[in-house]
Amino acid sequence: MSFELPDGLPPGRFRSHGPACVWVSDAFPENVHRLWRSLLDGREAHGLVPLLCWRDELGSPVGPEEVDAVRLDEVLAAGFAEYRRRRLPSWTNPAPDPDPVEIELGIEPWPHDPGPPFERWPGLAPGMPVTDTCPTPDEAALDLLAGLVREGPYGLYDCRLVLVPARRGSAALASAGWSAEAPLPLLCAQLRSWEDRFGAQVVALFGSRLYVSVARPPVTAEHANLLALEHVLSSADNIVDDPPTPFPDYAADLAGRGSWSFWWD
Numbered sequence: 001m002s003f004e005l006p007d008g009l010p011p012g013r014f015r016s017h018g019p020a021c022v023w024v025s026d027a028f029p030e031n032v033h034r035l036w037r038s039l040l041d042g043r044e045a046h047g048l049v050p051l052l053c054w055r056d057e058l059g060s061p062v063g064p065e066e067v068d069a070v071r072l073d074e075v076l077a078a079g080f081a082e083y084r085r086r087r088l089p090s091w092t093n094p095a096p097d098p099d100p101v102e103i104e105l106g107i108e109p110w111p112h113d114p115g116p117p118f119e120r121w122p123g124l125a126p127g128m129p130v131t132d133t134c135p136t137p138d139e140a141a142l143d144l145l146a147g148l149v150r151e152g153p154y155g156l157y158d159c160r161l162v163l164v165p166a167r168r169g170s171a172a173l174a175s176a177g178w179s180a181e182a183p184l185p186l187l188c189a190q191l192r193s194w195e196d197r198f199g200a201q202v203v204a205l206f207g208s209r210l211y212v213s214v215a216r217p218p219v220t221a222e223h224a225n226l227l228a229l230e231h232v233l234s235s236a237d238n239i240v241d242d243p244p245t246p247f248p249d250y251a252a253d254l255a256g257r258g259s260w261s262f263w264w265d
Contacts, residue, residue: 091115125226127197128216169202
């Protein structure tokens with residue numbers, strides 16, 4: 001099984017992936033930023049979504065019916081009720097007893113987390129409108145890619161370019177699968193919704209970490225609080241708990257932020 005490839009690709013090969021097929025480069029591509037721009041520009045013609053991924057993290061594909069079955073608002077409402085039940089005791093206790101061992105070692109106590117400012121599920125965050133001043137989703141994706149190449153996080157250059165026949169990144173992630181501990185149907189449903197509401201695009205996934213560009217992030221504190229709660233309910237391990245970040249701090253950092261990252265153990 002194969003599909004037609006655009007010109008200008010580095011050496012690579014097709015890989016059967018359950019009922020799907022993807023193309024995987026043999027090495028991290030040179031001039032990846034220029035290549036990525038070309039792939040995004042030609043996506044309508046060739047129908048392929050580019051991802052940066054470790055080869056051994058390509059997991060079991062998720063069918064579109066599994067993603068469609070996720071009633072996002074209902075699932076997150078139930079998730080928030082359970083999350084609030086578990087966390088409410090710590091949210092309402094601003095001064096937990098200090099650990100004598102940590103005090104002796106000079107370890108700063110974790111900051112108190114008051115939790116999200118909602119007693120009930122507030123619903124999905126409203127989408128941000130498209131304006132002349134905001135970047136396009138493709139421009140935001142290229143900005144994130146440039147930042148990753150510039151910063152060179154551990155494991156980036158072990159990635160391969162993966163091309164997936166799909167209409168958008170959330171569908172590509174479902175078809176490619178992912179061996180991280182992320183709940184893939186829920187994550188793909190969230191990503192699909194974020195694509196529509198915030199111009200999000202999946203760019204890279206490696207080391208159990210997912211990098212997402214954002215063309216139209218929220219700009220107000222109230223809007224960021226709503227979005228931050230959606231992030232928390234994705235089950236990602238880096239949200240709030242690792243490192244321990246109070247919910248208001250995490251939410252404030254989302255205002256105007258052009259990229260998100262998520263990590264699962």
